[in-house]
Amino acid sequence: MRGxxxxxxxxxxxxxxxRADEQLNQLETVLAFFxxxxxxxxxxxxxxxxxxxxxxxxxxxxxxxxxxxxxxxxRGLRMGEERGxxxxxxxxxxxxxxxxxxxDGLELISQIDQISDLERLKEILRSIVVANTIEELQNIx
Numbered sequence: 001m002r003g004x005x006x007x008x009x010x011x012x013x014x015x016x017x018x019r020a021d022e023q024l025n026q027l028e029t030v031l032a033f034f035x036x037x038x039x040x041x042x043x044x045x046x047x048x049x050x051x052x053x054x055x056x057x058x059x060x061x062x063x064x065x066x067x068x069x070x071x072x073x074x075r076g077l078r079m080g081e082e083r084g085x086x087x088x089x090x091x092x093x094x095x096x097x098x099x100x101x102x103x104d105g106l107e108l109i110s111q112i113d114q115i116s117d118l119e120r121l122k123e124i125l126r127s128i129v130v131a132n133t134i135e136e137l138q139n140i141x
Contacts, residue, residue: 082118089121096128104134111141 014031093112097105105128115121124141131137 085118086116086121089118089125093121093125093128096125100128100131101134101137105137108134108137108141 090109090113094106094109097108112121112124115124127137127140131140
């Protein structure tokens with residue numbers, strides 16, 4: 001159906017019928033929802049002469065928006081927590097390198113800083129404790 005004008009014409013005709021009947025005109029949103037599956041969103045808006053403000057007032061839109069906000073906040077918190085843990089581990093690695101190997105140990109920070117996997121960073125921190133030399137630690141990296 002996407003390759004021809006049939007959905008476009010059907011949608012216009014269905015819209016005309018819905019708008020003509022006062023009991024059916026509330027179904028315009030449903031028609032637009034389904035039309036968006038076979039027509040471009042901009043075309044649906046043009047046919048329906050939709051003002052997005054009307055859609056934003058619908059209970060469905062409000063629910064979807066609220067869910068999106070909650071999911072975004074949850075992901076943001078998780079990402080923020082993960083970044084915080086990573087920064088804490090990197091700080092511990094830096095301090096351990098400096099205490100154990102002095103300024104020579106700090107030269108490894110730029111290499112270690114490229115690692116984003118928290119478990120790998122924890123392994124590196126543990127390795128610093130057991131490594132006897134920088135060379136031994138570099139082999140682990």
